[in-house]
Amino acid sequence: MSARRRTTTRIDVSIDRGVFMISVAAELAEMHPQTLRMYEARGLIEPQRSPKGTRLYSQADVERLRRIQEMTAELGLNLAGVERVLELELRLERTRRRAEMLERQLAEARREAEEARAEAERLHRESRAEIVKYRGGAIVPVRRGDVRR
Amino acid sequence: MSARRRTTTRIDVSIDRGVFMISVAAELAEMHPQTLRMYEARGLIEPQRSPKGTRLYSQADVERLRRIQEMTAELGLNLAGVERVLELELRLERTRRRAEMLERQLAEARREAEEARAEAERLHRESRAEIVKYRGGAIVPVRRGDVRR
DNA sequence: TTGCTCCTCACGTCACGTGAGGTGGC
DNA sequence: TTGCTCCTCACGTCACGTGAGGTGGC
Numbered sequence: 345m346s347a348r349r350r351t352t353t354r355i356d357v358s359i360d361r362g363v364f365m366i367s368v369a370a371e372l373a374e375m376h377p378q379t380l381r382m383y384e385a386r387g388l389i390e391p392q393r394s395p396k397g398t399r400l401y402s403q404a405d406v407e408r409l410r411r412i413q414e415m416t417a418e419l420g421l422n423l424a425g426v427e428r429v430l431e432l433e434l435r436l437e438r439t440r441r442r443a444e445m446l447e448r449q450l451a452e453a454r455r456e457a458e459e460a461r462a463e464a465e466r467l468h469r470e471s472r473a474e475i476v477k478y479r480g481g482a483i484v485p486v487r488r489g490d491v492r493r
Numbered sequence: 494m495s496a497r498r499r500t501t502t503r504i505d506v507s508i509d510r511g512v513f514m515i516s517v518a519a520e521l522a523e524m525h526p527q528t529l530r531m532y533e534a535r536g537l538i539e540p541q542r543s544p545k546g547t548r549l550y551s552q553a554d555v556e557r558l559r560r561i562q563e564m565t566a567e568l569g570l571n572l573a574g575v576e577r578v579l580e581l582e583l584r585l586e587r588t589r590r591r592a593e594m595l596e597r598q599l600a601e602a603r604r605e606a607e608e609a610r611a612e613a614e615r616l617h618r619e620s621r622a623e624i625v626k627y628r629g630g631a632i633v634p635v636r637r638g639d640v641r642r
Numbered sequence: 643t644t645g646c647t648c649c650t651c652a653c654g655t656c657a658c659g660t661g662a663g664g665t666g667g668c
Numbered sequence: 669t670t671g672c673t674c675c676t677c678a679c680g681t682c683a684c685g686t687g688a689g690g691t692g693g694c
Contacts, residue, residue, distance in 0.1 A: 365646085365647080366646095366647075366648095367646070367647090375685095376685070376686060376687090377647095378685075378686060378687075379684085379685060379686075381648090381649085382684080382685075382686095396647085396693075396694090397647080397648070398646090398647060398648080399647090399648095415577075416684085416685095419573055419577065420571070420573035420657085421570075421571065421573045421574040421577060422569070422570065422571040422573075422574060422657085422683065422684075423683080423684075424568055424569035424570045424571075424574065424683095425570040425571060425573065425574020425575070425577065425578065426574070428564075428568065428570060428574065428578050429574065429577050429578060429581060432578060432581040432582065432585060433581065435585055436581060436584060436585045436588060439585060439588045439589050439592055440588050442592050443588055443591050443592040443595060446592060446595035446596055446599055447595055449599055450595055450598055450599045450602055453599055453602035453603045453606055454602045454606075456606045457602055457603075457605045457606035457609055460606055460609035460610040460612075460613055461609040463609075463613040464609055464612040464613040464616060467613055467616035467617055467620065468616055470620070471616065471619070471620055514672085514673080515672095515673075515674095516672075516673090524659095525659070525660055525661090526673095527659075527660060527661075528658085528659060528660075530674090530675085531658080531659075531660095545667075545668090545673085546673085546674070547672095547673060547674080548673090548674095565658085565659095569683085571657065571658075571683085572657080572658075573657095
């Protein structure tokens with residue numbers, strides 16, 4: 345342990361806010377700046393722009409760039425394929441989430457059905473119990489004193 | 494109308510049975526036979542083989558070839574992209590089907606819950622009706638003749 | 643002035659499709 | 669023999685990445 349303290353700070357930035365100029369974004373994504381300009385021309389990515397026209401990439405942009413880098417460099421896709429795959433992955437993710445939500449709703453609906461069935465069963469048993477417990481005689485309106493023992 | 498009748502026949506063949514030799518399959522898919530051999534080497538398609546080693550493509554194979562042809566020629570994907578897209582489309586289709594099944598099951602479960610709730614409600618109302626309708630007198634076991642009027 | 647930004651143009655590389663060339667069995 | 673099959677090898681084309689070259693504003 346050194347006698348001097350090291351102080352670190354971290355700045356919170358919205359993931360969609362454009363904060364990196366092209367040289368920084370390119371370094372973070374391990375790509376050539378010119379490649380980033382090319383991807384923008386192809387519509388693969390849309391960085392914000394500063395008032396002076398300088399591109400500003402967000403963290404989400406950089407992550408997307410890394411995904412593209414992975415697909416092209418490691419998997420060997422071309423840009424048409426990257427476009428298509430990103431689109432399909434989005435749709436798959438949405439569908440997966442929908443299925444998950446439906447699964448939760450289904451479990452809930454089944455639980456509710458089971459509860460309602462149990463309640464109906466209970467009420468049914470109760471009314472039968474009353475009938476069964478009463479043996480002999482008629483149920484008639486009588487006044488006190490009418491019954492002789 | 495000509496005096497001669499034209500007779501047509503159609504042979505039923507399983508969609509997965511290898512029936513087309515490479516020249517026919519290539520023509521049906523509008524591709525070069527050599528391209529089909531290349532796709533096989535890449536693992537994109539696996540035609541059956543005759544005992545002599547001749548490739549035999551099924552109807553499903555030809556359809557797959559046409560899909561690949563569409564992706565490469567019209568959309569400009571390379572083969573790495575085609576592979577990935579076919580895989581993703583398969584997964585998307587499966588997930589979509591799962592979501593549809595869950596949706597049907599959810600509707601069914603909700604219907605059942607509603608039914609059970611209605612039944613419970615009915616039983617509840619019935620037992621309350623019985624209590625309300627009976628006015629005066631005690632419910633006691635009596636024998637015929639015990640009640641005097 | 644230096645080092646960034648913007649842009650366009652051009653070249654090298656690589657994947658892919660296709661054709662050639664040679665073999666073998668109906 | 670003809671026309672298919674099988675295979676391997678090689679070439680042309682095209683997409684993509686990168687670098688050069690020239691501009692402009694902190």
